[in-house]
Amino acid sequence: MSAMQSQDPQIFDLIEHEKQRQKEGIELIPSENYTSAAVMEACGSILTNKYSEGYPGKRYYGGQENIDQIENIAIERAKQLFGAEHVNVQPYSGSPANTAIYFALLNFGDTVMGLKLDHGGHITHGLPIAFSGKAYNFVQYEVNRETGRLDMEAIRKLALEHKPKMIVAGFTAYPRDIDWKKFKEIADEVGAISMADISHTAGLIAGGVLESPVPYFDVVMTTTHKTLRGPRGAIILCKEKHAKAIDRAVFPGLQGGPHEHIIAGKAIAFSEALKPEFKVYAKQIQTNARHLAEAMKAKGFKLVSDGTDTHLILADLTNKGVPGKQAQMILDTVGITLNKNTVPFDTRTPMDPSGIRLGTPAVTTRGMKEPEMDMIADWLDRVISNIEDTALHAKIKEEVKQMCLKFPVPGID
Numbered sequence: 083m084s085a086m087q088s089q090d091p092q093i094f095d096l097i098e099h100e101k102q103r104q105k106e107g108i109e110l111i112p113s114e115n116y117t118s119a120a121v122m123e124a125c126g127s128i129l130t131n132k133y134s135e136g137y138p139g140k141r142y143y144g145g146q147e148n149i150d151q152i153e154n155i156a157i158e159r160a161k162q163l164f165g166a167e168h169v170n171v172q173p174y175s176g177s178p179a180n181t182a183i184y185f186a187l188l189n190f191g192d193t194v195m196g197l198k199l200d201h202g203g204h205i206t207h208g209l210p211i212a213f214s215g216k217a218y219n220f221v222q223y224e225v226n227r228e229t230g231r232l233d234m235e236a237i238r239k240l241a242l243e244h245k246p247k248m249i250v251a252g253f254t255a256y257p258r259d260i261d262w263k264k265f266k267e268i269a270d271e272v273g274a275i276s277m278a279d280i281s282h283t284a285g286l287i288a289g290g291v292l293e294s295p296v297p298y299f300d301v302v303m304t305t306t307h308k309t310l311r312g313p314r315g316a317i318i319l320c321k322e323k324h325a326k327a328i329d330r331a332v333f334p335g336l337q338g339g340p341h342e343h344i345i346a347g348k349a350i351a352f353s354e355a356l357k358p359e360f361k362v363y364a365k366q367i368q369t370n371a372r373h374l375a376e377a378m379k380a381k382g383f384k385l386v387s388d389g390t391d392t393h394l395i396l397a398d399l400t401n402k403g404v405p406g407k408q409a410q411m412i413l414d415t416v417g418i419t420l421n422k423n424t425v426p427f428d429t430r431t432p433m434d435p436s437g438i439r440l441g442t443p444a445v446t447t448r449g450m451k452e453p454e455m456d457m458i459a460d461w462l463d464r465v466i467s468n469i470e471d472t473a474l475h476a477k478i479k480e481e482v483k484q485m486c487l488k489f490p491v492p493g494i495d
């Protein structure tokens with residue numbers, strides 16, 4: 083019996099049930115993944131006991147001889163993986179990392195450009211009710227109504243009009259590749275700091291499948307737990323000239339003691355991403371997403387931008403007559419997990435939007451390939467086209483489970 087099982091059976095049982103859910107269901111939430119057993123061991127290690135405010139070699143407490151080495155290894159591996167001049171591995175997660183970047187390089191009230199939330203941006207990119215939207219004057223750009231894609235000329239015009247101090251090129255529900263060079267040109271033309279938030283696509287960038295903004299941009303932020311497949315957390319990469327400001331903003335500007343158990347997990351994840359196998363994984367994520375997108379289109383699904391270049395698919399269910407919220411709820415009952423999502427120019431609300439967002443990082447980690455993508459498209463279609471048919475849902479739930487049990491989950495099996 084494990085210590086947790088004997089001491090706190092209530093939490094133990096819930097984790098066991100969650101294990102079963104993760105094993106028997108198809109995980110299509112594009113921001114989720116299965117991290118390795120090695121990463122989880124680091125995150126569950128005794129490093130959680132240690133305080134290490136400051137940076138390697140410049141700490142406020144003693145006993146850092148091991149911690150400093152761990153953090154330096156994480157930094158060096160991240161630099162190598164992304165070709166960055168400077169890396170801060172301490173951010174607790176993506177949202178505090180973005181906040182630290184703003185705090186480092188902007189003054190409150192400064193004008194910033196970010197993609198609108200319902201067009202694929204993140205809450206930290208200027209949502210009016212969020213800290214970013216309250217503390218800074220965010221001007222929000224949109225995608226093109228016809229193409230569902232970024233219109234770089236429209237973005238340039240908006241930048242020339244508003245003269246932002248920073249342009250955030252960041253995407254949480256945008257299925258297409260980004261023209262980083264063009265973004266940087268626009269930022270240079272108006273004298274703005276360029277900031278890329280690659281939280282979703284960092285694994286595809288590290289794996290060489292998508293182009294990297296790191297050579298061009300002043301600052302790049304990524305979470306470590308999405309396509310990058312590490313522990314829950316984030317890192318900030320920047321040019322040397324911003325290094326001091328970024329480090330000071332993370333600590334002591336925004337955070338206290340770094341989570342060194344997570345930083346150890348990040349170091350392990352970076353070493354995994356540096357291996358040749360990770361390139362194969364990243365390529366298969368994209369291949370699976372493209373295949374799933376085509377299979378969904380063949381079933382009459384309408385996709386924003388008509389497809390994907392990445393790991394992510396955004397479907398507008400308006401023509402199917404099923405709102406995103408209901409689709410998410412019913413698909414949950416058959417063991418297919420995805421999320422309801424607004425589509426650009428959505429006529430419904432964020433809590434009950436028109437679309438669903440799905441992606442392939444987690445299923446690809448389990449080893450699923452094109453044949454399984456066909457099965458997933460088929461199940462999505464059968465459930466959404468028969469949204470009231472509970473007998474059919476029960477049958478599909480069993481089919482989903484049988485397929486899933488053939489594909490082991492790292493850290494569980």
Ligand SMILES: *Cc1c(COP(=O)(O)O)cnc(C)c1O
Pocket residue numbers: 113175176177178180203204206252253254279280281282305315316
């Ligand atoms: C996920 C995400 C974040 C925030 O990450 P958290 O770890 O959830 O705070 C920030 N930006 C983008 C683009 C994201 O996709």
